Amino acid sequence: MRNTAKITTAVLAAGALTLGLSACGSDSGSGSTADADAPLVVAASSVPHAAILDYVKANLADKEGLKLEVKEFTDYVTPNTATESGEVGANYFQHKPYLDDFNKKNNTHIVPVTTVHLEPLGLYSKSVKKVGDLKTGATVALPNDTTNEARALKLLEAHGVIKLKAGAGNDATPKDIAENPKKIQFKELEAAQVPRALEDVDAAVVNGNYAVEAKLSPAKDSLVLESAKDNPYGNFLAVKEGNERDPRVVKLAKLLHSPEVKKFIEDTYDGSVVPAF
Template sequence: MLRRTLLISALASTLALAVPAHAATKTLKVGVTAGLHAEILRQALPIAKKNGLDIKVIEFQDYVSPNEALSHGDLDANIFQTLSYFELLNKQRNYGLAAVGKTITAPLTFYSKKWKSFSEIPTGARIAIPNDPSTEGRALYVLQEAGIIKLKPSAGRTGTPLDIISNPKKLKIVELDPAQTPRAIDDLDAAAVNGNYAYISGLSKTRKGILVEKPTANYINYIVVREKDKNADWVKTLVKSYQDPSVRAYINKSYKGNVIANF
């Protein structure tokens, strides 16, 4: 009996050595804005699970809280912001964060219920733009590219209404919280709406934009982590899971060109 027990123990040990041990699943808290970013990340969850990551999706309604939460250690990563926005806010507020992987682009679009094109908009019309430091300049740059206004050369893509040096239509620029811009088209002549808010409000599904931003690398969204974590194995796994071909296929099928997969 003793010999049999020893043989069974030896066999069990041999089998244990022959079967590779899987690393324990790591749980991550990942912050996203509600809508596009939340939907797309959820498509990556089964892939991440197979790769050893259990992701808890934390949704936010604004652009400030996800970076604050990440910098304070309440999140492990966030996925919601363009490279332009990230670089500006990370520097201004000394967050100590790092952009580690490309995700999507959702073009900034001007919508209107009153006019079918920007050329129809009358002199003195009221136009809403997002008031956050990056997107405000982004919206003004779109207007400049369309020949509607002209900005100081130094303004680049981070200008404010104070940088407008030519405004032939005498447009009145109304600065609003990004989340409020979709509602502005009920009262104003037009509004510049970020892609995620256009999707949440149904604008991108039901209404054609009267002016759409040209694609640019500045406005690709990124996966962001704390600087100290950027080379961690789990970060590489998170990026790989998000950038899986099945996630790209979901984006292409679901958003029909209103959202672009940049990976």
């Protein structure tokens, strides 16, 4: 991607966050106290988030007087911690159930600004063609972050693979499975690693952005796909609480809801990513 910086989970684990973000500076990244003429630094997952932001930067931002800098991340933690600390001014990678859980567990204060798109979660396999073909004792990989694991289990329940206990909510885990007639085994992995496990498991539930990044088409390659109707998992632009009215954030939110961005999403992703506005 043009003018982006990729930071891997391994680098994060090595403690390189400060090094990777030090160039941002609090003035360019932070919200209400930042210079309104400084670049707005946005942390984003690569696909489709950074790609959408790069489109805005290349085609729309100058007309609105917005200086935009996009920083790519491959994990679901750093974008929020960097936004909380002010090292970036906003992020774009997550949905509300994930953010609510993250804020609660990490005492952070990140808030949504505007919802942009939905990435339908899907079940993929290299060995079976239909979900009903999963054999007894098959292994299915799941994303291990709280809300996406629950979301994956609900997808499997919706298609008759398992049945969850009554009342299982957005923090459901395999321990909340009430019925598992095929005795499916679950392999819990960091979300970015799940597509790479497809060669080693019978099937995997993959987040939409990581599916696209792995050259999988949710619309064409999935065995089953999450419905977009009444879906609470739309991905949004987010900031630290109090920075919602930063003029740069307001400009970016407007551009992300433009007809041009809607057409870009529809033309580029062909149903694998769906505009949510």
